[in-house]
Amino acid sequence: MQSNQEKIKVGIVGGTGYTGVELLRNLASHPAVEVTMITSRSEDGVAVADMYPNLRGIYDLQFSVPNIEQLKTCDVVFFATPHGVAMSMANALIENGVKVIDLAADFRIEDLAVWEKWYGMTHSGADLMTDVVYGLPEYYRLRIKKAKIIANPGCYPTSILLGILPLLKAGLVETTSIIADGKSGVSGAGKGANVAMLGAEMSESFKAYSVNGHRHQPEMVEKMNEVTGIPVDLTFVPHLVPMVRGMESTIYATLKPDVSKEMTQEAIQTLYEETYASEPF
Structure with a gap:
């Protein structure tokens, strides 16, 4: 101590x-x-x-x-x-x-x-x-x-796992069709010289990259599998947006048929509020 x-x-x-x-x-x-x-x-x-x-x-x-x-x-x-x-x-x-x-x-x-x-x-x-x-x-x-x-x-796993894990832990969504659409600022690529990161290349532009597979995908899948105890199928596509820093991830998941009627938007909101009630963010 x-x-x-x-x-x-x-x-x-x-x-x-x-x-x-x-x-x-x-x-x-x-x-x-x-x-x-x-x-x-x-x-x-x-x-x-x-x-x-x-x-x-x-x-x-x-x-x-x-x-x-x-x-x-x-x-x-x-x-x-x-x-x-x-x-x-x-x-x-x-x-x-x-x-x-x-x-x-x-x-x-x-x-x-x-x-x-x-x-x-x-x-x-x-x-x-x-x-x-x-x-x-x-x-x-x-x-x-x-x-x-x-x-x-x-970076992507942080934003996506925090978003999807409450639903997976509660067993509310199908594990066969999760889609994550991530968008990141250019500083995530680091300081190394890269033509694609030049202002003239990325300014006023918006593009997907690593569409055939991004190294953050297996990291996320491993943690999702750990939470659910069964294999999770995740489609993940990252995008570069013309800003220096920041990240936004949109996650799509399908509610299981036996819970779709009772899980209202208010109930899902409550789930997230209770899950992260004691967290700084």
Whole structure:
């Protein structure tokens, strides 16, 4: 248990992308946290305040090359890195009592054969999966508190699972015909140079992408199967909209015949209000 005076020491691996800077911004207002190190190979020695002027006066830190021995001095280490980085370093950290929170996808899918198929690389952390909890607190809060490794959900899965899980848990909808239509802003693609993300390409445009299969689909299906105990058929199509950030997901599901008459719009509204009554959002 942390005392009132003792702050949680946090390290961030990969702090120069959109995810890293958003994490820095959120942690800046957390009264129980102290960010003690932040890493970036490309920006080694650069002050955080020089790269992000909006954080001037908040962080007196410089980016540094990742050093596992220094990271072991933290209480919690966040990974805001490309896929594959967290799994290569997590074991050394949790062996030293450091909690790991991966904001990438290394631990999101429990079936590693499925993970390898969708992410196109070998998963080197099979022995770590028993220490992993999926980081959707509305459904895994108690397990998250005890987890050594937390797998932060993907953006689309967060919005879609929160929308459909109340109906699935209550057994109210058919599991054979769920459709999710997701729309995301361009920052979700990260900072990497990409012609499709240029302003001239995406401005005043609206398009579907990864129509033949998106890697967030198996992540969502795995969690839906876990809740229902039976296979769930999900059709998921993501779309890119001309805005910097934000996400909107529309989910279509068919009520089961034996409940369709009694489940009025008011009853469904009540179900959602009761499910999330104690949640911050």
